[in-house]
Amino acid sequence: xxxxxxxxxxxxxxxxxxxxxxxxxxxxxxxxxxxxxxxxxxxxxxxxxxxxxxxxxxxxxxxxxxxxxxxxxxxxxxxxxxxxxxxxxxxxxxxxxxxxxxxxxxxxxxxxxxxxxxxxxxxxxxxxxxxxxxxxxxxxxxxxxxxxxxxxxxxxxxxxxxxxxxxxxxxxxxxxxxxxxxxxxxxxxxxxxxxxxxxxxxxxxxxxxxxxxxxxxxxxxxxxxxxxxxxxxxxxxxxxxxxxxxxxxxxxxxxxxxxxxxxxxxxxxxxxxxxxxxxxxxxxxxxxxxxxxxxxxxxxxxxxxxxxxxxxxxxxxxxxxxxxxxxxxxxxxxxxxxxxxxxxxxxxxxxxxxxxxxxxxxxxxxxxxxxxxxxxxxxxxxxxxxxxxxxxxxxxxxxxxxxxxxxxxxxxxxxxxxxxxxxxxxxxxxxxxxxxxxxxxxxxxxxxxxxxxxxxxxxxxxxxxxxxxxxxxxxxxx
Amino acid sequence: xxxxxxxxxxxxxxxxxxxxxxxxxxxxxxxxxxxxxxxxxxxxxxxxxxxxxxxxxxxxxxxxxxxxxxxxxxxxxxxxxxxxxxxxxxxxxxxxxxxxxxxxxxxxxxxxxxxxxxxxxxxxxxxxxxxxxxxxxxxxxxxxxxxxxxxxxxxxxxxxxxxxxxxxxxxxxxxxxxxxxxxxxxxxxxxxxxxxxxxxxxxxxxxxxxxxxxxxxxxxxxxxxxxxxxxxxxxxxxxxxxxxxxxxxxxxxxxxxxxxxxxxxxxxxxxxxxxxxxxxxxxxxxxxxxxxxxxxxxxxxxxxxxxxxxxxxxxxxxxxxxxxxxxxxxxxxxxxxxxxxxxxxxxxxxxxxxxxxxxxxxxxxxxxxxxxxxxxxxxxxxxxxxxxxxxxxxxxxxxxxxxxxxxxxxxxxxxxxxxxxxxxxxxxxxxxxxx
Numbered sequence: 001x002x003x004x005x006x007x008x009x010x011x012x013x014x015x016x017x018x019x020x021x022x023x024x025x026x027x028x029x030x031x032x033x034x035x036x037x038x039x040x041x042x043x044x045x046x047x048x049x050x051x052x053x054x055x056x057x058x059x060x061x062x063x064x065x066x067x068x069x070x071x072x073x074x075x076x077x078x079x080x081x082x083x084x085x086x087x088x089x090x091x092x093x094x095x096x097x098x099x100x101x102x103x104x105x106x107x108x109x110x111x112x113x114x115x116x117x118x119x120x121x122x123x124x125x126x127x128x129x130x131x132x133x134x135x136x137x138x139x140x141x142x143x144x145x146x147x148x149x150x151x152x153x154x155x156x157x158x159x160x161x162x163x164x165x166x167x168x169x170x171x172x173x174x175x176x177x178x179x180x181x182x183x184x185x186x187x188x189x190x191x192x193x194x195x196x197x198x199x200x201x202x203x204x205x206x207x208x209x210x211x212x213x214x215x216x217x218x219x220x221x222x223x224x225x226x227x228x229x230x231x232x233x234x235x236x237x238x239x240x241x242x243x244x245x246x247x248x249x250x251x252x253x254x255x256x257x258x259x260x261x262x263x264x265x266x267x268x269x270x271x272x273x274x275x276x277x278x279x280x281x282x283x284x285x286x287x288x289x290x291x292x293x294x295x296x297x298x299x300x301x302x303x304x305x306x307x308x309x310x311x312x313x314x315x316x317x318x319x320x321x322x323x324x325x326x327x328x329x330x331x332x333x334x335x336x337x338x339x340x341x342x343x344x345x346x347x348x349x350x351x352x353x354x355x356x357x358x359x360x361x362x363x364x365x366x367x368x369x370x371x372x373x374x375x376x377x378x379x380x381x382x383x384x385x386x387x388x389x390x391x392x393x394x395x396x397x398x399x400x401x402x403x404x405x406x407x408x409x410x411x412x413x414x415x416x417x418x419x420x421x422x423x424x425x426x427x428x429x430x431x432x433x434x435x436x437x438x439x440x441x442x443x444x445x446x447x448x449x450x451x452x453x454x455x456x457x458x459x460x461x462x463x464x465x466x467x468x469x470x471x472x473x474x475x476x477x478x
Numbered sequence: 479x480x481x482x483x484x485x486x487x488x489x490x491x492x493x494x495x496x497x498x499x500x501x502x503x504x505x506x507x508x509x510x511x512x513x514x515x516x517x518x519x520x521x522x523x524x525x526x527x528x529x530x531x532x533x534x535x536x537x538x539x540x541x542x543x544x545x546x547x548x549x550x551x552x553x554x555x556x557x558x559x560x561x562x563x564x565x566x567x568x569x570x571x572x573x574x575x576x577x578x579x580x581x582x583x584x585x586x587x588x589x590x591x592x593x594x595x596x597x598x599x600x601x602x603x604x605x606x607x608x609x610x611x612x613x614x615x616x617x618x619x620x621x622x623x624x625x626x627x628x629x630x631x632x633x634x635x636x637x638x639x640x641x642x643x644x645x646x647x648x649x650x651x652x653x654x655x656x657x658x659x660x661x662x663x664x665x666x667x668x669x670x671x672x673x674x675x676x677x678x679x680x681x682x683x684x685x686x687x688x689x690x691x692x693x694x695x696x697x698x699x700x701x702x703x704x705x706x707x708x709x710x711x712x713x714x715x716x717x718x719x720x721x722x723x724x725x726x727x728x729x730x731x732x733x734x735x736x737x738x739x740x741x742x743x744x745x746x747x748x749x750x751x752x753x754x755x756x757x758x759x760x761x762x763x764x765x766x767x768x769x770x771x772x773x774x775x776x777x778x779x780x781x782x783x784x785x786x787x788x789x790x791x792x793x794x795x796x797x798x799x800x801x802x803x804x805x806x807x808x809x810x811x812x813x814x815x816x817x818x819x820x821x822x823x824x825x826x827x828x829x830x831x832x833x834x835x836x837x838x839x840x841x842x843x844x845x846x847x848x849x850x851x852x853x854x855x856x857x858x859x860x861x862x863x864x865x866x867x868x869x870x871x872x873x874x875x876x877x878x879x880x881x882x883x884x885x886x887x888x889x890x891x892x893x894x895x896x897x898x899x900x901x902x903x904x905x906x907x908x909x910x911x912x913x
Contacts, residue, residue, distance in 0.1 A: 001849055002841045004715040008853070009837045012860045016830050019864065020823050022871035026776040027819040034777035039760055039770060041800065042778050045790055 048073035048093045053109045053130035055088055055101060057139045058167075058358065063088045064102065064177075076102070082174040083142055086194035086298070087166075087356060088135075090177035097180070099192070101356055103295040105133045108360045108369070131368060132361045136165035144472040145170040148465030153189070154450040155196035155335040158469050160478065161343035161436055161445040163373040164352030166292070167473055169336070171195040197290055198300045200332035201449055204419030204458065205260045205400075206432045207327030209341050212257060212265075212391065214272045214280035217349075217384040221268060223254045223391050233263040235322035240266055254391045258399035260416065262326045269325020277324065278315035283379040284344060284351065287314050290336045291376055292354045302333035327417060339447035340376075342434040345388045345413070346442030349380035389413050393439050396463075404433060404463035406471060411439035414466065416458035427455045433462035437470045444473045481542040481909075482534045488546025489530065492553040493523045499557030502786040521571070522553060525578060532582045536589065537906035541839055544905070547832040548883055548898055552891075554825070555884030558813060561787050562805045566886050573888040577895035584899035591903045592847060595652040605645030608638035610695075639701045640880070640893035643862075644900070646705060647854035650712050655846040658716040665719070674722060699737065699744055700869070700877030704861045706730055711857035712850055715840075751875035768802045772811035772870050775801055776822075783818030805886040807878045810870045826867065829882075833860045839905035852904045855897050 026034065034040060049072045055064035063084050069075040076091045078084070089100015102109065109130040138158075145156035149172045158168040175191040182192070193199060215221040229248030232239040242248070242262050248255075256264035269277055281287065281302075289299040304312045304319050307330065312319045323329030336354065344351035353376040360369040380388070392413035395401040400416040414435025422428035431453050436445040446469055448462040497519035526549050533540060552574065560567035588594060594601065654661075657678040664675035710726045713719075737744040750759055750766035754773060759766040778784060789812050791804050801808050801815075814822040836856030843849040862879055869876030880890035 001715050001718070001846070001853075004718050005837050005841050005849070005853055008711055008715060008857065009834065012833060012857075012864075013830065015860070015864050015868075016826050018873050019826055019867045019871055022868075022873045023776065023814060023822050023826075024819055026773050026871065027779050027814060027822075028781060031777040031780055034774055037755060037774065039755055039757070040774045040777075041793065042774055042790060045793060045800070 044093055047110060050074070050110045050128040050130055052076065052091065053132040053360075055105075055109070056132065056134045057137045058135065059139065061139050063135065063137070064091075076177075078177040080139070081178065082176050083139070083146060083170070084137065085174045085177045086171045086192075086196065087137065087169045087294070088177065089295075090180040092180060099298060100194075100294060101133065101135065104293050105357055105360075108133055108357075129363050131363070134358045134361065135356050136160070136167060136358045137169070137356065138167045138473060138476065138478065140476060141168035141469050141472045141478075142170055144168075144469050145465070146172070148448070148468050149450070152450050153195070153452060154448070155194075155199060156449075156465060156469060157196050157335050157339040157447045158473060159339050159343045159352075159354055159445045161346035161352065161442050164343070164354045164376070165358065165373075166354055166356045167444065167478060168469060169196050169356070171197075171199070194294075194298045195449070195451065196335045197292065197294060198298050199334060199449075199451070200300055200302065201335075201430050201432075201451060202328055202331060202419035202421065203333040203338055204327040204417030204430060204432055205262075205265075206338050206341070206415050206417035206434045206447075206458070207324070207331060207333070208257060208260065208265050209345060209388065209392070209415050209434070210280055210284055211269050211272070211277070211325045212253070212388055213284075213345070213380050213384060214277055215253070215268050216387055217280070217380040218272060218276055220272055221253055223252065223387050225253045226250045227253060227256060227264045227267065229256055229261040229264045231263050233266065235263075235266045235270070236320045240322070254394055257391045257415070258394045260326075260395075260400050265326040266322035270322045272325075274315050274317070274319070274321045277321055280379070282314065283377045285337055285340050285376065286333070290334060290340070290354065292336065293357050293371075300334055302337040303331075305330040305332055327419060335447045335449045338432065338434045338449070339445055342414075342436050342447060343445035344377075344379040345385050345392065346436035346445045347385075348382040349378060349385035351376045351379050389439055389442075392435065396435065400457070400459040401433065401435070401463050403459050404435060404467045406437060406467060406474075410437060410474065412437040412467070412470065413439035413442075414463065416463060418456075418458045421452070429453045429456055431456045431458040431461035433458050433466045435466060435470075437474065443478055444470050446470055481540070482530075482538060484542040485533065485545055486530055488543060489523070489526050489549055492526065492546060492549035493519065495550060496522045496553035496557060499554070499786070500560065503557065503561045522556065522574075525574060529578055529581065532585065533902065536585050537902050539909040539911070540902040540906035541835050541909070544832060544835045544839075544898065544902060547828060547835065548894075550828060551825075551832070551883040555809075555881075558809055558884060559805055559886045561816075562791060562809075562812065562886075566805055569888075570886050570891070573891040576888070577892045580892050581895040581899045584896050585903060588900070588903060591851070591900060591907075592845075594648050595655075595847060598649045598652040601645045602649040605642040605649070608642045608645070611638050637880075637887060637889040639698065640887075640889040641896075643701070643704060643708070643858045644855070644893060644897055647708055647712070647858055648851065648900075650709060651847055651850035651854050654712055654716040654850055658846070662717050662719065674717070674719075698877070699734075699747065699875070700865045700879040703865050703874075703877070704858055704879065707861040708854050708858040711861075712854045715853045716846075716850055747875045747877065751872060754872070768808065769870075769872065769876050771801055772808050772876075773872065775808075775811040775815040776871070779815040779818045779822075781818050781820060783814070783816045783821055786816050789815040803878070806880055807866065807876070807885070808870060809881050809885050810867050813884075825884075826863075829860070829863045833863075835905075836901050839901055839908055842908035843904055844908060848904045848907060852901055855901055859894070859897060 051074050052066045054062055057063055062079050064076060064078050066074040067077050087100055089102040091098040091102040111128050111130050141158055145168050155171045159166055171194050173189040173191045175186055229251045231242035231245050231247045240263055248261050286302045289296055289301050306312050320329040324331045340351060353374045355371050357371050359367050362368050392415055393411050396404050396412045396414045401414045404412050404414050406412050412435055414433060417432030419430040421430055431450045434447045436442040446466045448466045450461055453461055556567055556570055559570050660678050661674045710723050714723045738748045750769050753759055754766040754770040760770055791801050793800050801811055804812050833856050836852055840849045840852035843852055862882055866879045866881050868874040880887045882894045
């Protein structure tokens, strides 16, 4: 019988080997997938026991901190309430229920135990504490933006064009990150939607900065080129009228921008051509999600929509490039995108990557990471940038953007926009203003968008808000 | 060195483990080392010494490695149970004392264990009776859809199948000793398949049919796999006929198919096994939550584990179990979570070494009954480990049996000490010098 016993033992050795193989499968081979399984509440439980790092404004004001919840767990508190709700975001202990920097900077804010730390960590009885994140956000400018919008649906973005640092980014309607439960009233106004980075709106005449840049940087036009500004003009086979059907005759390119003459820009865009226009749109950041340190789920690429409501492929032969040239024709942009357009001109044609995170500081006060400015793209030559800069100054000095004038001799370069929305004849508009100041030494680039106005013009509705935000920032020495 | 001295030295790892383990839990719990852990270690060591001295006095020639291996498993078990719930560990320790008493009693009463053969029909009758007990209204209790426990006064519960497995192995060893020759000689080939003679094989079939029926009534698949596997193992060793095993295996697969399709509790277990991460099954009451979280716990363990005492057992702020039945069914998942693949593998190898010593005793035995008894006991023990660890690791569907000497459970501890006593008895007789 002994031969059978040996074989039987061999059989059990095989069975037990199976146990070890399967244990290996779970602990090593499939471990990462299992740890990431949404049903696996282990990470959520561990996350609750981590004291997440704080999030600060650039002046040291606390935007987010952790306080004791029950037992060993922590919860998040946002002392500024709804003011930074979209940008800083919120964090709850439920899986997937978080947003903003709380998600994109999670790797700093929460600590992850690795390797030997997990073996020897417990012996020290250590408390898990995340690193602090300092942002580039300026609370006063943010407050000014919120006051400027005064409850209207819209967004304000302010950037430092030299570094890409986001100084203010406010979206309204907003929500209280301390109580991020979705209420029906909140759903009705899409309160969670970050209109600054995710909302898509026809940019109207602010888009003319892109057309102008393409026209001048390719050498096809100069600021002094004479162009016919009659109205109506046949564009893509459909007559196009200027505002009030005003005919300007032959005017300079600069004058056309100053008074925002649509027929000129439609013709310029057609002359520059669809491929070149598309190329410049891409250089400014169109057709890709904004390169900012926010979760990609809260970012939308700026695009061109077909009349059927589907995005056109870049440079699609079916798009109406003439009307795109002045920010209609289905082109849609985020306020962040249009702030990047202003910033590119302000920074001599070099578009810096926008970023919210300034630096990461550990529990001992050591700076463990500093975000260095990076160039997103070289949009235009410094020569073109200075020419477009001067053209944009005349907009504020004597054109449609005069309500943005800062006074005290500080030049403001800008561009208004008043996109038509809704059915024709409804007179509904999206007022815009983009620009930068001081124009001779740009320190702040700004974009203001109000999502819906009854006939309001960008110069009247959006420009004063831009002015207030810029003044606030310049007064602080930004 | 004599066998008994080797055994004594073999206890050192167990003593170190239990002391270090308790120290570890204490450090984790309160960040201070108290002398209570050392007391626990000392008490446990004293118990081991008592057992060792009993073996030394009664079974001087018995295998020197079996008891140290069991002590290692038991010390590991009590530390794990203590880490899960200190109150349970105290009761577990009391069961160890009861287990040791029964261990010594078994050795003393059945010093000539071959007299068990005389009572084989009584033993098998009692074993089957024990199996049916949990279904008796008033004392039986349903756990997880299966009738596994009987409940007495004062919250005392007891899983009688733990004892049935020993009784049935004793019966089979005795019966197969008598009939193995005729089964082989009287076998006929029908359609190219060798079949045993019905006359001698019949009683085995009848009793096993009854046992299976009882298990179907109790819905306890884990135990049925254990018992059926032990039957096939012993049949194979007794007759050397693979064909018998194949027939038995086919019969089992058919039975499993029947169970899987006709008994909802069993069918649900199959579904949970196949699709533990299905949201519907996961959220169902008594669904795949247990299996899935066992797997998650193992995944979190990785190669080296999260450290002793680090497993998350309950969802913080609630009484909800993240790892249900952590102290019984799922203890292997807790071990893997805390000690990683390395700790789990060490545990499985420890079990394998014990099983090896059991089979070794079987090969050394000088009579067929002893050989078959040791084979059956080792096989049923190995199968129990396979059923529960295989269930937790999803090799097979999860069914609730205890991890021998480690899981919390009085009947399990006591029955396995009796099993150990019988193996040592066989071993002692086998290794006794011929005079």
